[in-house]
Amino acid sequence: MIDGDGTPPRANMDVLVEGERIVRVFPDVDLDPHLLSTAKVVPLAGRFVIPGLIDAHVHLATPPNRRQAEAVLRRDLYGGVTAVRDMADDLRAVGDLARASLVGEIPAPDIYYAALMAGPDFFTDKRTIQVSAGGQPGRVPWMQAITATTDLPLAVAEARGTYANAIKLYGDLTPELAARITAEAHRQGLQVWAHATLYPARPSEVVAAGVDAISHACLLVREPETHSLRWTDPHPPPNFAAFREGKNPALAALFTEMKRRGTVLDATVWAYSPDADDSGTSPPLPPSTCNDVLGGAITGQAYRAGVLIDAGTDNVSPASDPWPDLFHELSELKDKADMPPAAVLQSATSIAARATGQSDQMGSIAPGKLANMVVLSRDPLLDLDNLKSVVITVKRGRVFERSAYVPLQQGDITDH
Template sequence: MTLTTDSAGAATPYAPGERGAVVVYRGATLFDGTGAPPRPATSIVVDGPVIRAVVPDGDPAAAVDGAEVVDLTGRFVTPGLIDAHQHLATPPDRPAAEAVLRRLAHSGVTGVRDMADDLRQIGDLARAALVGEIAAPDIHYAALMAGPGFFDDPRTHQVTRGAVPGEVPWMQAVTDTTDLPIAVALARGTHAAAIKVYADLEAPLVAAVTAEAHRQSIPVWAHAAVFPATPGQVVAAGVDTVSHVTLLAHETATRPLTSYRDKPPVDHASLVTGADGRLDALFARMREQGVVLDATASLWSSAELAGDERADANTELAVALTAQAHRAGVELATGTDYETPPGDPFPALYDELAFLVRRCGIPERDVLRSATLVGARSAGVGHLTGSVEPGKLADLAVFTRDPLADIGHLRTITLTVKRGRRLARADYSTDLPRETR
């Protein structure tokens, strides 16, 4: 086949930086995400999309001939933030999704986990974000597996329009008779970063899905309770992350779990003490296995859900169990599972981080590590991003005031660097896609 025309394709104003274009960000106080204390007067040498060196300002490695120098004296730098629980296409709405992504990118967020959606649209959004057609974080997304009973849920119809829920590669119904090697291969064919295990699966099937996914080198992101599989059984299956801290309460259920629609009540009064031995044992196993908890702790206090008795009770439960998990040494990722209204200048991730500090009593340094390196690990990309180190992607967030002193200082964001491409916060106020460098 001979092409008679040659098109460059869509414009990519937000493309990653190009190798050989060196930028030195100097003078900053750096929280690098590794657990090390903040480093004042630090230079970050960026070569295209990648960090070349992180050194004191006076180090010879920071003096690169021909490099552009960006003076960040008096500013505070963290790794790019990660929202570990987003839904960007349930139902698909491309303009709305791009608006959410644009706000995230201009708020210091350089990565998100999309926890199962219509992957026909999510795949294209992920591609557009990666090549720079749109201002957006990198998107790491999951293909979902659940029991057949779950696919009466109207959301499954929203994300499979034109096809049959449960019979598409990104949203599969699985049973004891499913050919799991084929099912996992189909999910991987969507370019998904993980398999999401959701609902209506017995413990042996959760374990079988997880084992096959790992055999094919793809992680498993699970709901903390899969009904009838309990939280303990989900963790024992070897999953990589679990979502929704309030679902962990079902580890204390007084009757067997049955299905996603038939969740038994939990004893809020005893659990809000944050000192339940059954959960301590579960958290100890999570810590030993390295299972990350995507707590979505502030979800029930969001504007959409807050205000009724059930939401208030679940908020208090989330506070107690998240604090208990943190004390037990469980790694927390900062997912939201909701967004602030379109007119809000800042994303829900800021509210989640503030909730973890102010309601759950977790120190700012731990919360920022959760929102950076742990978040990157939850998405399977901790080797690429999540900390400011040589060889990693140049994903940075720059603030005028120190978020380690007050988590509210996240709202002083002034610059995002994503894969070496600069996104000035000032450009977001116009809400127009503008090229920045």
């Protein structure tokens, strides 16, 4: 057993599951023989068991496309991903997908999602039009334009009414307004996930606002700037050379504060790779100015400083890829951020669970948590590519055998 909490691997272990929960985790020598005659036994000798993986940054409905979303979610689940964090889309569609997954209508990870808040100038973005069809961008509960005069208790309550787990802060927000939104969201029991730069709020100001997680390592390049750019200002490229060695002093101070607060960095390194150039969800930076090498260097500096790094994709690989998008981000964290396999695995388990606000439910194999596990035939700590040796995914106690995986084809939506 290789847990997501960083503890050393444990051999000869048993996991007792009842319904959708883990009841006990114990060594073979403590096995009550009576269990062998009363419980369904799944022998896993010679296998490796890890917690269910979590993709901490997906977009399932910008714009809504049910066929594509179900295909991606099916690929995720049969590849070991048992939960995803949707970072704001058309929540009418996302909510329906979340319900269908939860009740077992579709094979899919659990979906946790955010309602978006931003300043008025953001809502000229074409994506906000796509996800607000039938309503007005900035004036629907899942996409709200916020100003200094907004009734924040009401706005957050409306967001909660979508069953969102969090508020996502995107752009055109001052430090003061980001802090007010965050305080009210926390008061009402929601997490706050934010872009690392909110234009004009800089990364350190976003962190100081008290958010739970910040997204996109490449947006951290705005931290050293003395002049805070607004959303509608031209965004000239900064001095990228100052970040390539992974020793930027401004980021060092930022990462010290993030470590102190426990703020998670949702790095999305893969979103800046050459194969993500056409992504419609990548953060707004001038084309070809930040890439996965630079994002990896920034993420590596954060990791060495003790910042919690989650694993999120913010991109979708071609339908011909039989494995979850998450595997691309895990490779980037290892190769570009120089994180060891054990740390990368934590990024996709316990740390991703924290970023999602679900540490008490998932992220490790422990009594009381959801029975979300992945059975592998090869050791992922020796080589992360061994994550592609999935034998079984267990989600909420239900077994999905990799051998049964068939990609969705056109017209297969109702065939589960």
